[in-house]
Amino acid sequence: GQSLEQPSEVTAVEGAIVQINCTYQTSGFYGLSWYQQHDGGAPTFLSYNGLDGLEETGRFSSFLSRSDSYGYLLLQELQMKDSASYFCAHNTNAGKSTFGDGTTLTVKP
Amino acid sequence: DAMVIQNPRYQVTQFGKPVTLSCSQTLNHNVMYWYQQKSSQAPKLLFHYYDKDFNNEADTPDNFQSRRPNTSFCFLDIRSPGLGDAAMYLCATSSIQGRETQYFGPGTRLLVL
Numbered sequence: 528g529q530s531l532e533q534p535s536e537v538t539a540v541e542g543a544i545v546q547i548n549c550t551y552q553t554s555g556f557y558g559l560s561w562y563q564q565h566d567g568g569a570p571t572f573l574s575y576n577g578l579d580g581l582e583e584t585g586r587f588s589s590f591l592s593r594s595d596s597y598g599y600l601l602l603q604e605l606q607m608k609d610s611a612s613y614f615c616a617h618n619t620n621a622g623k624s625t626f627g628d629g630t631t632l633t634v635k636p
Numbered sequence: 637d638a639m640v641i642q643n644p645r646y647q648v649t650q651f652g653k654p655v656t657l658s659c660s661q662t663l664n665h666n667v668m669y670w671y672q673q674k675s676s677q678a679p680k681l682l683f684h685y686y687d688k689d690f691n692n693e694a695d696t697p698d699n700f701q702s703r704r705p706n707t708s709f710c711f712l713d714i715r716s717p718g719l720g721d722a723a724m725y726l727c728a729t730s731s732i733q734g735r736e737t738q739y740f741g742p743g744t745r746l747l748v749l
Binding site: 557558560562568569570571572575577614619623624625626627628629 | 736
């Protein structure tokens, strides 16, 4: 089956760096995406890795290792507005996306 | 601005009374998805369309149906809502070439009384 594991909660302080890990088991793996969702809002796409390595988009970076079935989202220079839930989602070559259970990030002053 | 629109934002229905949620998009994307998200849980894919090609998830109850009359619109029909169907329903779109990036609408929160 398809499954993704990520920590349920992470807490960090403003200005810090935080890494949210995601391990997965899947067949027909196509890539790993990351989404941010604020309370009561819709998921918003952050980053995607189709190949091994690091993708950088401003303060957010994402990493993928296919051989380890592992990825992470790195958030730098944390701001209070970064408090949200973060989901990793793997995409299959059939076009389906399965989301992890999400990591709730709390940024403290 | 190109976007995904869902109406209504909040929907209240009675136990067993059919309800339809709607989604429209101005992105001209071929792929449209419907997800169910319950509190503090991940979005769960119910079904998706490649153009008019309907793809149902194996564990989506028969109570949930969908229609896509054209590229821009997609509907979620819940034939006999139960209390367990109260959730946020999210519509999303993607292009076929860019399936890794999904654009979500604001969602419809369904309350079943």
